[in-house]
Amino acid sequence: MVKLVLVNPQIPPNTGNIARTCAATGTELHLVGPLGFELGDRYLKRAGLDYWPYVDLHYHNSCEEFITHWRGQGGNLLGFSVTGTVNFWDYTYQSTDWLMMGSETDGLPQMMRDLSTQLLCIPMPHSEVRSLNLASSAAIALFEAGRQLRSLG
Numbered sequence: 752m753v754k755l756v757l758v759n760p761q762i763p764p765n766t767g768n769i770a771r772t773c774a775a776t777g778t779e780l781h782l783v784g785p786l787g788f789e790l791g792d793r794y795l796k797r798a799g800l801d802y803w804p805y806v807d808l809h810y811h812n813s814c815e816e817f818i819t820h821w822r823g824q825g826g827n828l829l830g831f832s833v834t835g836t837v838n839f840w841d842y843t844y845q846s847t848d849w850l851m852m853g854s855e856t857d858g859l860p861q862m863m864r865d866l867s868t869q870l871l872c873i874p875m876p877h878s879e880v881r882s883l884n885l886a887s888s889a890a891i892a893l894f895e896a897g898r899q900l901r902s903l904g
């Protein structure tokens with residue numbers, strides 16, 4: 752199964768929600784600091800309910816630390832961005848892919864955009880909306896990758 756990476760997430764309930772999705776799908780969750788909250792935050796815990804023990808959670812202090820880890824493991828780094836040039840439906844996922852989401856406030860840092868094998872967008876035909884919610888984007892991306900790879904049953 753693909754892995755999910757959140758770069759500098761800021762809002763605890765979003766990360767808790769994503770953690771629950773990762774627990775349900777058996778997806779590794781990589782958090783790249785600095786985070787906008789403590790890992791012990793009660794809203795983070797509440798949003799993840801009692802599923803945290805089932806989350807395969809990896810924490811990296813910085814983008815540099817994550818990059819070293821990712822390079823050691825290999826696989827394509829797929830940056831998700833509203834300005835991505837490839838529709839996420841049209842990409843052919845591999846089980847070694849890393850699906851990477853940016854922060855709620857700033858999106859993906861330029862360094863991570865530059866390192867991305869591909870920048871993917873989720874279509875938003877109504878242009879009044881600037882972006883989708885982080886947790887919604889992560890779920891949409893994970894389930895499309897899982898659908899293609901037939902890894903979700």
Ligand SMILES: C[S@@+](CC[C@H](N)C(=O)[O-])C[C@H]1O[C@@H](n2cnc3c(N)ncnc32)[C@H](O)[C@@H]1O
Pocket residue numbers: 830831832833834835851852853854855856857858859871872873874875882883884885888
């Ligand atoms: C709330 S959005 C960030 C908005 C931020 N102001 C920006 O300019 O990117 C949080 C993250 O969700 C993902 N995301 C949101 N909408 C997306 C879309 N339509 N296509 C791809 N990724 C999206 C991206 O990874 C983004 O960094």
